């Protein structure tokens with residue numbers, strides 16, 4: 314209660330300050346929308362339209378043979394903006410890559426304004442005031458999303474095998490499917506105990522990850538920040554963040570150690 | 584040239600002219616404000632904005648470009664609709680007809696296609712800009728959420744349009760892209776726990792979206808209606824909210 318009252322008082326204080334500034338004048342840097350903004354928009358629109366027309370004159374939209382449900386092309390690719398998700402299918406089962414991860418991405422984007430309580434950096438470009446926010450966003454957007462789209466678009470050929478741009482797309486290339494599950498790699502042979510072991514690993518990842526993140530945030534920002542941030546915000550943030558990190562870990566495990574699943578059960582695999 | 588001035592005066596002072604145009608082009612502060620507030624399109628803007636908000640290097644103009652791409656697809660899309668029938672027998676032939684026989688058909692189709700791609704790219708860059716300037720911080724939290732919804736709608740618009748040419752690219756991209764539907768836990772027939780719920784290939788979320796077990800003629804009609812009517816309408820509603828909120832919340836900028 315006390316904190317929210319204080320916050321309110323702070324807000325009112327700010328409002329009064331702003332209105333005083335408005336009253337005394339030089340704080341206002343406004344210009345007329347006509348012509349200043351309308352002119353910029355108009356010129357921008359003209360240039361973009363011109364660019365679009367040139368693009369449309371030079372490059373034709375693709376049209377392949379008529380649809381044929383009995384002839385599946387190899388590879389079949391989703392539209393390019395979904396190829397990051399299709400690439401995820403290499404590392405996760407369809408329910409995970411196609412349903413859970415996109416939902417987390419959308420929810421994660423939506424909660425950003427509510428979990429970020431840093432008042433600095435509102436309305437201007439800066440790096441130092443919001444280092445961690447920026448690094449997280451750039452990691453998620455540029456490293457995970459955009460680079461996976463580039464891989465899916467340019468480097469995946471028939472059979473969703475990896476082809477460098479200078480390699481010919483050979484539909485008969487055989488890649489040995491040698492990937493194994495983590496429990497198997499560690500010597501477990503029993504289905505039941507493998508599943509238990511994998512499940513425990515997943516739980517441990519989230520528990521230890523959450524604790525580590527708690528410690529990290531306190532170390533970085535101090536107890537006082539953690540109190541202001543609150544447990545709800547902390548848990549939402551750490552859960553989403555750990556999921557993002559898990560994607561990277563799973564990708565590295567697959568590419569470096571050929572590990573398929575951490576946990577395998579008859580219903581879901583992770 | 585005095586006759587010209589005369590004629591001009593006669594026209595601009597006629598009751599008809601004055602009933603349409605409320606004010607002239609005089610460069611006075613009052614008129615500058617009327618230009619914006621008296622015009623239904625321009626009054627999406629406030630009549631005065633902070634100086635930095637007019638700068639390309641602040642906004643990258645990306646929200647505006649996204650909206651422009653949307654408008655381009657609306658205009659070219661209407662043109663395409665005149666010639667295109669969402670029926671499996673005709674759709675592909677209509678594409679060929681449009682490309683080879685219709686005046687400006689190929690140009691309109693290309694513009695529509697590339698503007699759709701452009702919109703996806705522009706909306707990502709717009710989101711990135713809004714993130715970099717921290718413009719989602721109070722009081723603009725909710726408009727960011729509206730933005731995320733618009734982002735999803737943009738992708739859905741593009742995706743549903745992908746099917747309409749009814750060529751190999753179209754049906755297979757849509758098949759692959761919507762396989763996630765069939766993998767949805769509980770709701771899809773290949774998802775986890777499907778056997779407990781009793782969904783099957785002809786009766787799950789993907790079948791609901793497709794109007795059948797796989798991409799077929801019924802899917803074409805569904806995607807056509809989603810693409811040309813439903814999603815554009817919903818997008819327009821959210822765009823209205825988005826623009827309204829930008830005005831209500833005020834444009835972001837450094838503290839004065």
Ligand code: HEM
Pocket residue numbers: 642644645646647648649650653706709710713716718719723726727728729730731732733734737822825829833834835836
């Ligand atoms: C169809 C998609 C969209 C359109 C047409 C659109 C359009 C616009 C326009 C014209 C502006 C004015 C400033 C500018 O041009 O940058 C704006 C501002 C804004 N947009 Fe969007 N937008 C879209 C999607 C999004 C998305 C995906 C987000 C974020 C996830 C978003 C969040 C915002 C916010 C928070 C502002 C206020 C910026 C400020 O005050 O600095 N919008 N939008």
